[in-house]
Amino acid sequence: MANIALLVRTLSFIEDNLNSDFQTEDIARACYASKSSLEKNFREMAHYSVHDYVTRRKMMKAAKQLIQMPEQSILDVAVEYGFSSHEAFTRAFFNVWNCNPKDFREAYIGRGRVPELFPQITGFYQLQGENYMRRSVDISEMYDFLKERQNCYFVCADIRSLIPINNISRKAGDIALSETMKRLLDCSADEDVAFRIGHDEFALLTCSTERAYAEEIREKILAMNGQSFDFEGQKIPLNLYACVLKLESGSFKYADLFGKLIGSLSEEKKLAYAKD
Numbered sequence: 125m126a127n128i129a130l131l132v133r134t135l136s137f138i139e140d141n142l143n144s145d146f147q148t149e150d151i152a153r154a155c156y157a158s159k160s161s162l163e164k165n166f167r168e169m170a171h172y173s174v175h176d177y178v179t180r181r182k183m184m185k186a187a188k189q190l191i192q193m194p195e196q197s198i199l200d201v202a203v204e205y206g207f208s209s210h211e212a213f214t215r216a217f218f219n220v221w222n223c224n225p226k227d228f229r230e231a232y233i234g235r236g237r238v239p240e241l242f243p244q245i246t247g248f249y250q251l252q253g254e255n256y257m258r259r260s261v262d263i264s265e266m267y268d269f270l271k272e273r274q275n276c277y278f279v280c281a282d283i284r285s286l287i288p289i290n291n292i293s294r295k296a297g298d299i300a301l302s303e304t305m306k307r308l309l310d311c312s313a314d315e316d317v318a319f320r321i322g323h324d325e326f327a328l329l330t331c332s333t334e335r336a337y338a339e340e341i342r343e344k345i346l347a348m349n350g351q352s353f354d355f356e357g358q359k360i361p362l363n364l365y366a367c368v369l370k371l372e373s374g375s376f377k378y379a380d381l382f383g384k385l386i387g388s389l390s391e392e393k394k395l396a397y398a399k400d
Contacts, residue, residue, distance in 0.1 A: 128248055137154050
């Protein structure tokens with residue numbers, strides 16, 4: 125529990141200082157821990173180094189700013205998040221989103237909402253029957269929106285076998301994550317909103333109360349299984365699980381949302397394993 129408390133303090137420090145220039149040593153000092161123990165515990169629980177997580181959170185915030193403030197130049201956004209040049213910012217942005225900032229702005233400006241590819245990790249929890257910890261993430265900015273659509277269907281997706289992709293390269297794993305998000309968005313309407321709910325689990329909140337609409341999106345997602353993405357000249361196939369879920373009317377609770385969505389995906393995976 126002490127390790128989890130340390131990580132929660134670390135995550136809070138990072139979020140409070142995303143627009144500042146800080147190093148892992150600064151976080152460790154603020155959290156009364158050694159750099160080595162902080163790095164070790166963070167990687168074990170979050171599956172990222174502290175530096176990698178900070179970069180991903182900065183690029184998540186920068187992506188939102190690119191869409192929410194279209195009058196602001198890309199260089200101004202870069203400087204705000206601690207980058208001294210357009211080129212350095214573009215490299216970091218591409219490593220997270222698999223596209224450059226200019227193309228990202230053009231692709232998502234019409235949707236209005238940026239997909240939550242790297243939401244803030246707020247803590248860790250354990251589902252009944254599981255022997256490992258899951259990450260809880262913060263999408264509280266979407267709470268009112270989620271409440272408005274509490275009778276609409278979700279389409280949830282999970283990457284099949286992400287570990288072998290990460291074993292090729294962590295960068296390849298990041299491309300798999302961004303490609304998964306892209307597939308959800310490509311198969312849905314502009315009004316549908318995608319966000320990440322776990323390590324390799326995603327949810328798409330549709331704009332429809334009709335199950336047939338969500339099922340159509342699910343079938344489109346599954347039809348893309350086997351298609352590959354490029355990583356340094358290598359073709360890597362990407363396959364997803366997908367399921368459809370509607371929360372019971374009147375039962376929406378933000379704290380329970382992730383457990384229900386991930387639980388639904390777990391059931392889908394059990395069915396897929398049985399078929400295999």
